[in-house]
Amino acid sequence: MSAVDTLPPLSAAAAHNAALLDGTTHRHAQGGHSNVVVFEQTIDVEEDVTDFFDARFSSRKDLANIKTLLNQQTELGQDLNHKLQESKERTAQVLRQAQTQSKLALNSLQDLESSALDLEEQMENSEAFAAGKNKRDQRSMIEELSDLQKRVQALEDAKRYIVVLSRTQKLMSESRELLQTSTVQALIPYKSLVDLTNNVKHTVASQDTKLERHLSASVEGLLQDFKGSLSRKFQSSLDAVGWPKAIADVSTITSDKLDDFEASFKEFLLLQEPIYGALDRSSEKPYPALLTMELMVAPLIMRFKFHFEGKRPTNRLDKPEWYLTHILELIKDHAPFLQDYVQGIVQATEYKEYDVKNDFIRLLLGAVERKIRLSAPAMLDSPEILSHAIHEALRFDKTLRENEDYVPPGQTTDWQGTVQVYLGNREWLKTWLRVEKEFAVARYTQIMEDVDAWQPAYDDMGEKEYIIPTKSAEKLMDLLEIVTERYRPLPVLEHRTFLLDIQLDILLAYHRHIRGLVDQHESLTYSFVRVMPGAASADELNTMGIEGLRNLCQWLSSVEYVSTTLKDWAEDVFFLEMYKEISERTQKIINPLNSENEDSEPEDMASRTRLDENGTIFDESVKGFGSLSKRIQELIVRNITKDVFGSMKSYVSLRSWPQIEMSDVGPQPAVLQDPLVSHHDYEDDVSPELYQPLTLLTHSLEFLAATMPTRQFTTLYRQVAMEMQDFMWQKIIMKNSFSELGGLQFARDVRVGLWGASRRWIKKPENYHRKLRDASILLSLQSAKANSPPAMVSYDQDKKSKDQGPTTRTLAQIMAVLFDEDLEVGMVKRRLEEIGVLHLGINEVKDVIRRRVECWR
Template sequence: MAALAIPPSASQSHHATVVPSDRSNVIVFDETIDVDEDVTDFFDARFSSREDLANIKSVLQQQAAIANDLNQKLQDSKTTTAQVLKQAQNASKSALDRLQDLESSALGVEEQMENSESFASGKNKRDQRSLVDELGDLQTRVQALEDAKHYILTVSRTQKLISESKELLQTSVESALIPYGSLVELSNNTKVMLSGHGTKLESFLSASTESLLQDFKASLSKKFQASLDAIGWPKPIPRPFTIPDDKHDDFERSFKEILLLQEPTYGALDRSGDKPYPALLPIELMAAPLILRFKYHFEGNRPTNRPDKPEWYLNHVLELIKDHSPFLQEYVQIIVQETDYKEYDVKVNGPPILSVKFMRKERKIRLSAPTMLSSPEILSHAIYETLRFDKTLRESEFYFPPGQTTDWQGTVQVYLGNREWLKAWLRVEKEFASARYTQIIEDSDAWKPAYEDMAEKEYIIPTKSAEKLMDLLEIITERYRPLPVLEHRTFLLDIQLDILIDYHRHIRGLVDQYESLTYSFVRAMPGVASAEEINTMGIDGLRNLCQWLSSAEYISSTLKDWGEDVFFLELYKEISERAQKISNPLHSENDDSDEDYTLKKQMDANGTIFDDSIKGYSQLSKRIQELIVSSVSKEVFDSMRAYVSLRSWPQIEFSAPDSGSTLLPPVLDYTSSQHENDDVSPELYQPLNIFSHSLEFLATTLPTKHFTALYRQISPQMQDFFWHKIIMKNSFSELGGLQFARDIRIGVFGASRRWIKKPENYHRKLRDACILLSLQSAKVNSPPMLSFDQEDQENSASKHKNKDVNAAPVYATRTLAQIMAVLFDEDLEVDTVKHKLEEIGVLQLGINEAKDVIRRRVECWR
């Protein structure tokens, strides 16, 4: 608003020195006058109360007279100014004439020019400046009067609009809002015109607008409260909602009337954004007594206000929702649908009353959380209960804030949005997990099987520590699965990965200790082994290894299942999209090559959150399996010293045959358990006993799949041992070869047949060597043997007649001489030789390997 300056008196106007300044200050009689202050004092003096406004007409007339007087003075000043300017023009013309006459005198011309310029430029311009400044001052005073007039008119219009609105409110709320809207528009326009300088007029208009709105609310709230009392609110209203028509009409009418104040209170509803809509005014009034009861019970000194029992007030809110939702959804919702606020669909977005209740509950959280920092366990419990509360609202009440399109983060965000509270919570969660993990590991039964005598052998039986560990991780996951923010879920994932890393390191340390004791120098000294070293021997050692293997395998398989869970898949996707990588040092023992790393990066899109952990435990499982294989093999091989030292293989011969008897060695059949009366070499008893007990323990402890995998690794070592230590180190007679074949068939294969259906299939080279070493010799008292072709022709018909598709293949019987003739015949094709070997059952050995075995027979001269 422009400033207003008091005009000087007539006696002062000719002596005032006026310098133009800004609109707010004017210099009159060498004194600076604050125009705004003068205007303010002017109005404060004349209009100290609203009753003084009745004199405004006379004041306006007086000021109009002053303005006319000032206008007359302005006209006089303009006339005087015109005369002065005309005189200046005449003087300039006269000076030019004199310059033409005095061209011969330079000094005179210069002095004349100087006088002319001085006069033209106005060096003696006191009178001119006084006139200009006086004109500016008069214009400022006129503007101040105009502003004062506008000020008074604005105040008068404001009072008129207020009186009109209050009068119309008695008959129609919609009609009363028309002058109210005009008042709001007047206030906004005034603020724009005054540029928001915070003048008293702006404050007056804002206060008047707010006061009028509050009067509306008070009047309509009183009517609405009367309708609520009539229907029995805030008591739960049960179905069916049998409310009399007159009470229903009063409730509906007052509900819609107060809803007309929704836009004046909160502004127009923004339907384009992603912010929750404000609560409806009538719902706020309905929630007021519920909030009061909540505050009474949970924010005062009542016994119900306990920081360690957040579930009390959370359950209280859920009970309120349960009690009042039917009425809100089935009764109030119908009324809301008839208004401009159809977006407030309580059946989809949840009862609108929740918005108000959440405000109160969140306030409760902010009040109680600081007191929980000294007891982090209580804080953790409160966050857990709040997560449960949010989950119930999402799943049971289908709550979704009206107007919000993104996922609702829940009330737990009040806790987690505060960095101090978040750090305290994460610290206590890590401490809890660490303490629980320590209890699991230090339990005396940590490495015992979690289940005894399980009939099902298809799955690994975990140890108690592995099962409890995964139970702990599952509890952590389920407790905090509803966390809405990725950052918080990754923090909890770090807790889980830390536990998995610690458990992996613990098992790896036990395996390292076992390996160091197994291969220590003291272990090699009989009778000097310590108690710890004894635990690495025999069945005790296998038991420890199997317990660690079961733990690693169980965790690895469980993590594979978890990796496919929707929760972890979504978490992995979010982390990948944000280019975050959760480090895990489980597989740091074996650094990937550049090619492996490139392949891994390419496969990340199809990976899971636990890929690194699974890889670490799988590598540990593989290492333990190698130790089991090494332990069984070493125990058996160490006990075979006497068997390896046998030198009687070439001396075993036939006893004297009866006259006319036909001496033929038995055909070896590795697919049956016949020849029960045959016996193995006595030196093999102890190794077979160790081998059999080891297999029995592994078969009864591990699932069939794992046992078979271990046997598949043990069999090559057994085969190589017999090949290099027995076969290639000795010579064999015919019966010596038969005895060795019996040791393998009845001893080694027989010890395995209880758990492995066809153990000879895992020792194919050893089986083939036994066939060659037990070939019949061509002795002088032996009947003549047919050639390959002759015997094939004679036996062909009988073989086809008695053919059984389920029976084992029938191999031809050949003598050592026949096989030697085939093997050492340089003219035969390689395929022919292989075919002849296959006819006697030698399927795995190459030609050179078969020659090496045949040379171990004492009868072989090649």
């Protein structure tokens, strides 16, 4: 057994590298020189010379340039010879170094073989080593073997280094030479070099990063050589077509220039993948910019920097619209050439997903964003300028989205815009929000300080279906609409929701202001203690009569207009999307308008833990203003009824209702038994005590009808009618007894007085006083003695339909039915319906009947 046989076997990689090294050494030895032969081809000199002269000298005139051409070719030949000589010297030097390293490696291997033989001999002759007695010698031999193994590994690594370096140099030389003729062919050895580098990173890089750095630098250097060569070629084609000037008509450029542009464009794109990697079409992120577009945009960006980043007068901090307009003009000027011609070239490549115009815009926006980052810090000392710049950026972004349909190529999510550069910085964002809130509050203060703030915004709307807002309400909503429109383009929810803070703050201030006025009105109007009874102050006079009603109507119009406008806004797509986003991110929203309103009912806690999926962004605001509107309406009703009821003291104190006997005036026509029938020439004057109350009521209703829209007027009239009905029911009907003539007089007061005062604006006012209508029928029933026989007409015969009107019955007949305990309730109600009593309950009918002096029950 030889010493060589005892060495550990070489790894597969080491054996492969050794084979490569041996092969290389063998070829070098056979060739007798160190030059690497890349191409072997036979050149026919005479044929090449002939072709050369045929191509350049087609006529005698061309012979005049022969000297110039000869000088050019001489210089070209000298330059090529010089480069060839340099390449030969570099190649020879590398090969000499490789040979030297190989010889050293061989010498080391021979030394290792000799050492292994000596070691084997010592192991065979040493019984002490075999018996394990001499541990000191055993330890020494193990350490020596370990050291020898490390040296062998180092030699193997050195051999691999040499092979890798030699291979790297060869691929780089091949790639550079092929680049002179074909970029496609030059990329083949380049890709092999990339693969070699990746393989080394997974094997050798963990042991020595110097080789990895060298290979990476080689790949990068070769790629930069490619990029420099192709970019110069593409730049020449750009210069030929006149870029970066706007090219409005491609037909003005010769076909050979366009062909050269297209060829160099496509050739330059061959480096897109080597530089930026393979295109990831599954990602939501935008694609990398095209190399060709980077080169095309470069002079435009340089001009942009010259005008807007230097000391030129065009670089003004307070005029961001200048450079933004400049960018829009560049897009407008170059879009025809990019869309009509360049896009077609890109469509013929593997990058057809690109929109070249949007890629062009994206590269220009890089300069805009850089300009913003440079300018924004200086704007912090002048927040108004910062606010102006952000508004201009929002307008700029909106223009790109709407007019240019801009989306970064490959991006599937919404583009956040250049404004995001401002808003992405917390300090800049806080400064801007503070300025915007201060502006909104200042504008709101001006609105409320206007002396005509509560005057109607219009003299006449022309339609009674719409609310005539006050000037303050209209200007307030205009201000909020301006806030909405200015910040509608904001792309991020967190930034858009701040406009709600501005709007809610202003709405809350307006709500509190009106509520304070209402509180003051209520305290002056309904105070129980007067310092000087009978003497009212100027403020108290403003709460009385038509003047007080005017103030309440102005506040009501303001509240209703704001509430109605908010309902319309809530259905806007912008606010619906915002509400959806908020509902997905939060479980609770508390609106200060609702919490500030003392009239709001407590809400179920479970219902406030999440937002209503069918709700809107302004639901709570509308609810707060709705509660305030309800309170003002109640005050309007109280204002009207307070004056009317105050003037009805003499009417309420009448005690003549039961004292008028029917025999004093003789029989009355049957027509008076139906208070709904229109009066003719018969005596139908209302009680004189009712003149003043009816006058006050008429004036109040006339003012309301002229001030409020029809729907609002009807709502208020319904509430006034309910108050009047309850008052007359409690203070007159239930407090007095009535003879037949007294009942007829009361019926006339209701029909001619109360309803007549309202019939000008309400077609059927009796529908709003149904209890009074029924009570008037009962109180005006024809009298009959209690022991008199029933009327000749039976209840079971000759029934009249409702279309024929109510049946004529006497008081005795109605009492007989009403107090007959054997009759069913349904039968009693049908008998009451026959005389027109439709809305009172049986117990209420009995209470009214007992008001007649003839009633014995």
